[in-house]
Structures are given as C-alpha cells and as structure tokens.
Amino acid sequence: MNEYLRTTYDKFELRVRQGFYYTKDDLWVSVENGKARVGVSDYLQKTSGDVAFIEVAKPGSAVEKGKDLGTIESAKTTVPLPSPLSGTLEEANSKLTGNPELVNSDPYGEGWLVTLTPSNLEDDRISLLSADDYFKLMLEKLQSEHGKLESK
Amino acid sequence: MKMDTTNQKKVIIIPCSGIGKAFGSISRDATFEVTENLRKDNTQTLCLALLVSGDEDSKRLVRDNKCITVDGCPLQCAEKNVKLAGGNLTGSLRVVDTYKENRHLKPRSITFLDPDGQQMALKLAEKIAEKVDGLLEDQ
Amino acid sequence: MGEVQEKKVGIISCSGEDCVEGTISRVATRQALGKLRPNETVTICLPLFLAGGREEREFARDYPTITVDGCDKMCAKVATERYSGKPASSIVVTDVLKNLHCPKLSSRRKLNNETLAVAEKVAEKIAEEVDEVLRHWV
Numbered sequence: 225m226n227e228y229l230r231t232t233y234d235k236f237e238l239r240v241r242q243g244f245y246y247t248k249d250d251l252w253v254s255v256e257n258g259k260a261r262v263g264v265s266d267y268l269q270k271t272s273g274d275v276a277f278i279e280v281a282k283p284g285s286a287v288e289k290g291k292d293l294g295t296i297e298s299a300k301t302t303v304p305l306p307s308p309l310s311g312t313l314e315e316a317n318s319k320l321t322g323n324p325e326l327v328n329s330d331p332y333g334e335g336w337l338v339t340l341t342p343s344n345l346e347d348d349r350i351s352l353l354s355a356d357d358y359f360k361l362m363l364e365k366l367q368s369e370h371g372k373l374e375s376k
Numbered sequence: 377m378k379m380d381t382t383n384q385k386k387v388i389i390i391p392c393s394g395i396g397k398a399f400g401s402i403s404r405d406a407t408f409e410v411t412e413n414l415r416k417d418n419t420q421t422l423c424l425a426l427l428v429s430g431d432e433d434s435k436r437l438v439r440d441n442k443c444i445t446v447d448g449c450p451l452q453c454a455e456k457n458v459k460l461a462g463g464n465l466t467g468s469l470r471v472v473d474t475y476k477e478n479r480h481l482k483p484r485s486i487t488f489l490d491p492d493g494q495q496m497a498l499k500l501a502e503k504i505a506e507k508v509d510g511l512l513e514d515q
Numbered sequence: 516m517g518e519v520q521e522k523k524v525g526i527i528s529c530s531g532e533d534c535v536e537g538t539i540s541r542v543a544t545r546q547a548l549g550k551l552r553p554n555e556t557v558t559i560c561l562p563l564f565l566a567g568g569r570e571e572r573e574f575a576r577d578y579p580t581i582t583v584d585g586c587d588k589m590c591a592k593v594a595t596e597r598y599s600g601k602p603a604s605s606i607v608v609t610d611v612l613k614n615l616h617c618p619k620l621s622s623r624r625k626l627n628n629e630t631l632a633v634a635e636k637v638a639e640k641i642a643e644e645v646d647e648v649l650r651h652w653v
Binding site for chain 2: 273274276277297299300325328329
Binding site for chain 3: 394396429
C-alpha cells in the first residue's frame with residue numbers, strides 16, 4: 225500500500241496519509257496503544273499559509289469532541305481546530321514552539337500538534353473519516369473552492 | 377548590472393522577492409528601503425535570478441562583499457541560492473520572523489503592499505540596517 | 516488517483532531588483548494571474564524554482580510556461596530552459612517598451628501612473644499569450 229493518496233492541484237501536490245483517520249475540518253488522528261496523536265492535513269496546512277503561531281489547550285485539560293482544541297495562525301488566517309475526539313490532552317508538540325513551520329513542511333510527521341488520551345474512542349471513531357473518504361472530501365473542496373491555495 | 381566603481385566595500389542585500397506570497401513582496405520592499413534610504417551609501421542589492429544564471433559580475437560581487445539575504449518564508453530560497461553561488465553570506469533574515477514579532481500586522485496584498493505590509497517592510501528594513509551596521513563595524 | 520487538473524499555463528516572472536522593468540515584469544505578471552486570467556494560470560515562484568522547488572519544476576516540465584523578463588538578460592527564460600524545458604512563449608518588458616511612445620518610467624520601487632500603464636499593457640500581452648498557448652494545446 226502506498227503511504228499516501230495524492231492529487232495535484234495547480235502546481236501543488238496534496239497528500240492524504242493512509243492509515244490515519246480524518247475529520248471534515250481537515251484534522252488527522254492516528255491511534256496507537258490507546259493514545260491518539262492529532263495534526264492537520266496537508267490540505268489544511270497549504271490553505272492556511274505559513275504557520276507562525278500555534279495555540280493549544282494545556283496538558284491535562286479535558287477536551288471535548290467538536291470543541292476547539294486550539295488554533296493555528298498565519299498572516300493569512302486564523303484556523304480553529306475542533307477536537308476530533310473527547311479525552312484528556314497529554315502533550316503538546318514542544319518542537320513547534322521554535323519551529324511552527326514544521327506544520328507546513330511535515331504535517332503528518334514532525335508537525336503533529338498534540339496527543340490525547342481518548343475517553344470515548346469507539347463512539348467518537350464512528351464519525352471520523354477513513355483516508356479514502358477524506359481524500360474524496362478534499363477533492364470536492366478543491367473543486368468548489370477554486371483558487372484557494374494561493375492568493376491571487 | 378550597475379557596478380559600484382568607488383572600490384568602497386558594500387554590504388549586498390539580496391531579497392527573495394517571491395511572487396506568490398505577500399512576504400516575498402515585503403522582502404523586496406524592505407531591501408529597497410535599506411539600499412535607497414536607510415543605508416544607501418553602504419549597501420546595494422542585486423537580482424537573485426541573475427546571480428543564479430551565472431552572471432560573472434554578480435558572482436564576483438557576492439564573493440567579494442558581505443551579503444545579507446532577506447527571505448519571505450522558511451523555504452529560504454535567497455539564502456540557499458546565494459550559498460550555492462559561493463556568496464560571502466554573513467547574515468540571513470526572514471520576513472516571517474518579523475511577522476512573529478508583530479503579530480497584529482496582517483499583510484494580505486501581494487502586488488502592491490497594503491498598510492500592514494508597508495509597516496512590516498519598514499520594521500524589517502530597520503533590522504537589516506542594524507545588521508549592516510554590525511557588519512561594517514567588523515570590517 | 517483523483518485529479519482536478521485542468522489546462523493551465525505556468526507564468527514565470529523575474530522581479531529584477533536592478534531596474535524598474537523588473538518591477539513592471541512582476542506587477543504585470545500578478546495582474547495577469549490575479550485579474551486577467553486567474554483560472555487559466557499558475558504562479559511559478561522563480562526563487563523557489565531556482566532553489567530546486569520540486570512542485571515548481573515539475574509543473575514547468577509538464578505544462579506550458581510563459582516567461583516574463585524585465586530585460587534582455589532573460590533570467591526567467593534561461594532558468595526555465597535549464598531546469599524544466601523551453602517555454603511556450605517569452606515576453607521581455609524592454610521589447611514591449613520599444614513599441615510604446617517613450618513613457619516616463621518611475622523608480623523601481625514606487626510606480627507612477629505611466630509606469631503602471633506600461634505594466635497593464637504587459638499584463639494584456641501575457642493574457643494574449645496565455646490564450647494563444649491554450650488555443651494550441653493538444
């Protein structure tokens with residue numbers, strides 16, 4: 225299996241990492257040993273511009289599915305990040321403090337945002353999208369939001 | 377390319393001038409503010425693309441003088457290209473870092489800078505000028 | 516694999532800091548991209564292209580390009596030919612100026628009305644070339 229599903233829009237290659245879950249708000253979730261890691265998709269980082277500020281809830285905070293986990297901010301826009309799961313926020317990625325650009329350069333790897341301990345994983349997972357379904361959603365967004373990837 | 381004939385050492389300021397982002401336009405405008413106003417006697421700029429194309433005058437200029445690159449974003453194309461050309465790179469600045477220090481400024485326009493973009497360019501120009509002063513003191 | 520790609524033309528412009536024609540090239544390209552042919556064109560960032568930007572170089576290799584240069588050194592054209600392939604069309608601002616009636620150009624930083632008018636003419640020329648390239652697209 226290829227690691228990514230890919231498409232090209234204008235000159236940009238947009239990737240969706242296989243094996244992750246996704247939300248309609250363009251966040252990804254990967255679950256391992258009962259812990260969830262959360263980040264933003266390639267599509268979201270590309271449409272947001274150069275990320276300069278990241279704010280997330282404090283470690284130890286309770287987070288609720290659909291409520292804001294935090295925000296990412298660029299000169300172009302501020303993007304709220306609705307949490308994909310309910311649970312407790314364990315860790316915020318400390319590398320992003322000095323290098324928020326990791327969100328742009330490696331959104332599925334070193335640019336992860338937080339880890340959570342889910343409180344209701346089985347129920348919350350039902351509403352998450354598979355990589356294939358998120359890929360289709362991303363294509364729909366690209367077709368309907370023509371020209372969004374670059375300021376003109 | 378206009379060559380300086382006075383034999384006075386200058387600091388060469390090289391912007392990325394990236395055309396796809398406001399930060400690219402700001403890098404360009406900040407460079408002009410320094411070379412035409414703030415430190416016009418001690419600095420000059422040159423075309424990055426001309427340098428990369430192999431122009432001998434440009435290559436000599438960046439090797440014989442101290443250079444500061446001004447990049448819009450973390451991709452740092454000006455810095456990469458000047459290093460590849462063997463330039464004497466003594467400083468590199470990024471517009472995105474000036475944005476981080478001035479979060480309230482939201483430059484949106486690319487073709488012609490809006491007021492926030494103009495302000496950011498001026499703030500960045502001051503930083504470049506400080507860097508120039510430091511380099512000239514070392515000479 | 517899903518594709519949303521349509522026929523597009525890449526525009527690669529110099530931004531030459533050394534002369535006002537570089538600024539004209541930049542402004543004209545942005546006008547063509549943003550106003551005149553926004554759905555048919557894609558920006559290729561020249562410094563990123565020169566630094567090895569994969570997406571820029573691959574697009575310029577796989578799609579037709581138009582280079583826009585300020586002067587006859589033609590840095591954008593030279594770079595495109597070197598790293599991706601011959602552009603479908605090349606525009607040089609100083610050549611466009613030869614056909615205009617000696618406009619009084621401004622400084623490279625702040626464009627006066629005459630210089631803006633020149634930029635608009637160059638933008639129209641870019642748009643015409645885009646149309647021509649798309650007409651001949653096989």
